[in-house]
Amino acid sequence: MNTAPKYVWINNEIVPAAEAKIGVTDLSIHRGYGIFDFFKIIDNRPIFIDDHLNRFYRSAAAMNMEAGLNRQELKQAIRNLMEHNGMPDSAIKIILTGGYSEDGYTMGKPNLIIMQLRFKMEDPAEMKPMKLVTYNHVRQLPAIKTIDYIQAILLRPFMKENHADDVLYHYNNLISECPRANIFIVTENEIITPKDSILAGITRSKVLQLSIDNYRIIERNITLTDLQSAREAFVTSSSKNACPVIAIDSQNIGDGKPGKITGMISEKLTALMLDQVFS
Numbered sequence: 001m002n003t004a005p006k007y008v009w010i011n012n013e014i015v016p017a018a019e020a021k022i023g024v025t026d027l028s029i030h031r032g033y034g035i036f037d038f039f040k041i042i043d044n045r046p047i048f049i050d051d052h053l054n055r056f057y058r059s060a061a062a063m064n065m066e067a068g069l070n071r072q073e074l075k076q077a078i079r080n081l082m083e084h085n086g087m088p089d090s091a092i093k094i095i096l097t098g099g100y101s102e103d104g105y106t107m108g109k110p111n112l113i114i115m116q117l118r119f120k121m122e123d124p125a126e127m128k129p130m131k132l133v134t135y136n137h138v139r140q141l142p143a144i145k146t147i148d149y150i151q152a153i154l155l156r157p158f159m160k161e162n163h164a165d166d167v168l169y170h171y172n173n174l175i176s177e178c179p180r181a182n183i184f185i186v187t188e189n190e191i192i193t194p195k196d197s198i199l200a201g202i203t204r205s206k207v208l209q210l211s212i213d214n215y216r217i218i219e220r221n222i223t224l225t226d227l228q229s230a231r232e233a234f235v236t237s238s239s240k241n242a243c244p245v246i247a248i249d250s251q252n253i254g255d256g257k258p259g260k261i262t263g264m265i266s267e268k269l270t271a272l273m274l275d276q277v278f279s
Contacts, residue, residue, distance in 0.1 A: 009080070011112055014080065014081060025100045026098065028098055028111075030101060030104040030105075032150070033063075033107070034098055035056070036093060037059070038093045040119065041088070041089065041090045042276075045277045047276050051205065052238075053071055055202065058144075064107070068110065069112065085116045089120045096110050097113070124270065127240075128165075130243055131163065132249075133164035134170050134249055137151055138169065138171045139151070139169070142199055143200065152180070166180075167179060173223050174221050175223070176194050180239075181235035182200075183236075186233065187230065191216070192226075195220060195221065201238075204236050207265055212261065212264060228251065232244070232262050241273075242262060244259065
């Protein structure tokens with residue numbers, strides 16, 4: 001997937017991507033201080049943009065950062081960048097950094113960056129099911145969408161060694177999340193997602209609002225033991241939608257194949273996105 005944008009928006013200016021830059025004194029470089037958000041564009045329509053902006057502004061407030069633009073101004077900046085790039089099926093990534101710091105420790109005026117990336121949603125029927133491997137870890141500030149993905153990147157070799165597609169974090173026997181996705185398990189009559197030590201994903205929130213006959217969709221603690229008896233499992237994110245998980249720690253989930261309930265969730269999420277496109 002080629003993710004190189006043509007133009008980038010930085011602090012009220014649209015510049016060619018090759019010329020886009022921020023200074024080396026930015027706190028994001030010195031201390032990894034910053035937040036971001038990410039959402040899909042389908043046929044030039046931002047998907048669930050208000051939900052993502054709600055989370056973006058919540059994250060900024062939690063990190064004591066001012067975005068510099070109000071919601072309408074930020075939406076207009078996104079529209080202007082989309083017009084320059086001409087990429088109807090893509091994604092938007094908004095980054096807010098800690099700003100230029102004289103001592104490498106004190107926050108400055110944040111730098112606001114908007115990037116449009118080449119991205120097209122996979123056909124759910126062609127999406128490769130995932131295998132996960134568990135790892136004992138809790139993200140720092142899990143409720144905030146920070147730019148800190150150090151542990152996840154460090155674990156890439158661990159994933160390959162375990163023939164896994166991603167890592168599933170757990171702590172004190174409770175599972176929480178994948179680095180870039182939320183997880184759900186399906187039991188006899190419930191569809192469950194962890195409620196603690198997680199980033200509350202936008203796609204996760206949409207699943208929690210769905211209705212599936214004969215199932216309750218709920219937030220509840222999930223143990224490592226619960227995984228062993230799950231009938232199905234899937235992860236949700238803006239990029240993956242609802243992707244089936246067929247094995248965790250080399251043990252099959254259910255019969256080791258994508259499940260019926262996961263397929264129904266995927267279909268309903270697709271319908272929600274299309275409502276955004278054609279509304």
